[in-house]
Amino acid sequence: MDAQNTDVIWGEFAAECDDLASRMQARFESHLHAVMATLRRDGSPRMSGMEAPIRDGHLWLGMEHTSMKAADLRRDPRFGLHSAPESGELQGGDARIEGEAVPADASELETFLRGHHHEIDDSTSMALFTARIARAVLVRVESRHLVVETWTPASGLVERRVA
Template sequence: MTFAPWSAFRTAEPAFAETVQHRFERYRHHVLATLRKDGSPRLTGLEVTFRFGELWLGMMPNSRKALDLRRDPRFALHTNPGADDSMDGGDVRVAGRAVEVTDAEEVARFVADVEPPEPFHLFRVELGEVVRTSVEGDELVVRTWRPGPGLRTIRRR
């Protein structure tokens, strides 16, 4: 599987990236799927941050999700459906790998801008897939972006 940083996705498909980012920024909490030691899935709540042209995941020190990602960086992240269950803005999810950031300067830059509670684990997202599912008129529209093949749109009635 090929991976790309958020910045590459934003360069390749700026309008789609803006739609996806807006959907994540509309609500504070989202659902992160990681893999446990035995390979079974773990779902947990998570806040995401877009800074410096990238998508970031911050976690409490030694949280199960952080330990999962340190062991196996694969993840899936699903946007909050919203309080009214309207799915306004569509259903958005991303998947890929989370790269832990340990470089002191990079962490300091993040801390200066975001002011997160410390200590924490910081991960930068590398995308393998971005998917948005929405209803447009009488069609179900699924847009998928992957590094390499790019954007694909499927419409169903």
């Protein structure tokens, strides 16, 4: 991402592109876990399973503060997030988010903890980030065509169909 970060939070993405955001949220919520890619110190990718709830206008990225993915995000905030595939048919789609993770401030942490479905005994052991979205992609199969919907803050929604 560039220094003039134009990435947006989930609520801004949903306000601009509600239908796509709703379908992507359904994909992320269809399974408890998603797969996040971060960058290791040497630049190679690290893939990690994690919960990534979407609520209160944010895509939340919460993890143990001592985890390697937290260390990766502190060093380089770029990430990719992938929904779990539902089947080989991709009827609901294959959702992906690219962006930057921003450490949550104290008020965001309180908001997250109030709505979290697991009891967290010690929030100091948690690293919590909010996602700034640079690109949202939903890929699905429709009538034997691959449909790729891509949204960016700069370009808006672009749909491609591949036979």
